[in-house]
Amino acid sequence: MAAVRPIGQRRALWMIAGGQLLALTVWFSATAVAEPLAVAWGLSDSATVWLTSAVQLGFVVGALASAGANLADIVPARHLFAYGAGAAAAANAGLLLIDGSPGWPAMALRFLTGVALAGVYPAGMKAMAGWFREGRGTALGILVGALTVGSAAPHLVRGLGLDWQGVVGVASVLALVAAVMLLTVGDGPFETPTRAFSWDQVGVVVRSPGWRRATGGYLGHMWELYAMWAWVAVWIAASAESASGNYPDPAVLTFFVVGIGGAGAWFAGRVSDRIGRAKAAGGALATSGAVAVMSPVLFGMSAWVVVPLLLLWGFAVVADSAQFSTMVTEDVAPSVVGTGLTLQTALGFLLTLASIQLVPSLADAVGWRWAFLPLVLGPIFGLWALRTQR
Secondary structure, three states, X not given: OOOOOOOOHHHHHHHHHHHHHHHHHHOOOOOOOHHHHHHHHXXXXXXXXXXXXXXXXXXXXXXXXXXXXXXXXXXXXXXXXXXHHHHHHHHHHXXXXXXXXXXXXXXXXXXXXXXXXXXXXXXXXXXXXXXXOOOHHHHHHHHHHHHHHHHHHHHHHHHOOOOHHHHHHHHHHHHHHHHHHHHOOOOOOOOOOOOXXXXXXXXXXXXXXXXXXXXXXXXXXXXXHHHHHHHHHHHHHHHHHHOOOOOOOHHHHHHHHHHOHHHHHHHHHHHHHHHOHHHHHHHHHHHHHHHHHHHHHHOOOOHHHHHHHHHHHHHXXXXXXXXXXXXXXXXXXXXXXXXXXXXXXXXXXXXXXXXXXXXXXHHHHHOHHHOOHHHHHHHHXXXXXXXXXX
């Protein structure tokens, strides 16, 4: 007998995924315009790097605080998403008000953007899981795909010719629209009821073998993902300088390299619903790790060689993300799903602080040709965790 599909499920799928797409445009809104911001504000190279790292750090702090306070399990998921998206929009728009030397105010606003987004990403996953039991891997794959396209969107906006104020302003407006969208979606039939605060909730999560296995794989995935996303535009520009022949515009190509991950997340979700979460995630890790190993060889080659392999990397590098989250929704106690998702993402983004800083430091030392090679350590660890942490 076919499973009964809840009324409004398709609408909820696209509203939640669409909200996630729009809200996440603020994440890389400043990164996409890092070069003109550096010129306009007189930023040093290290300060420019912190335009991205400050968001990561804010997300980690916000997610750890949210996990400790059980926010994702005591506040309805849709409401937490809306509050976070609204706050992220306000913090991001604050960049437009900075006059003169930005200094710490700009970094503080980027940090607060990350703190606010800690209420968006895990809450969006929990809200989506509340609408799906059958096909949950595909649904969360679509959600992470939307997140991926949203993260890439500022690069496309910049590629269309907007100045840095335009890119930042558009992203802030889209995040506000996302907040309204989530408030119009009802709770799904599988939504976990809210519960009272408990100090032991984090302990319940960490003692779960399924959570530890999924999070081990997720940590390997995150070591690679955000460092690649943050610096692939610079790598492309450096590769183009070394190559003979024309390359596509780095900003536009970066949009497609990051954005194609949306299709990868959807595809991995479909596959995981058929063959299992771990097998689908492992295949994605192996594929992305293989391209990372090849990156020094690809550097400076013809665009006809580089572009297809970069698109393959973008397709695979995020494909496993939703499946590690799906494992958490299926393998931990329903009463702590929100805390489990939040804690997993907090630890993953904490790790990205190291890899995002490592790539440009390595590029300064040995050149961009070799800068992405250490990212392969992530897929290796992730595959080990999936095989051993049962």
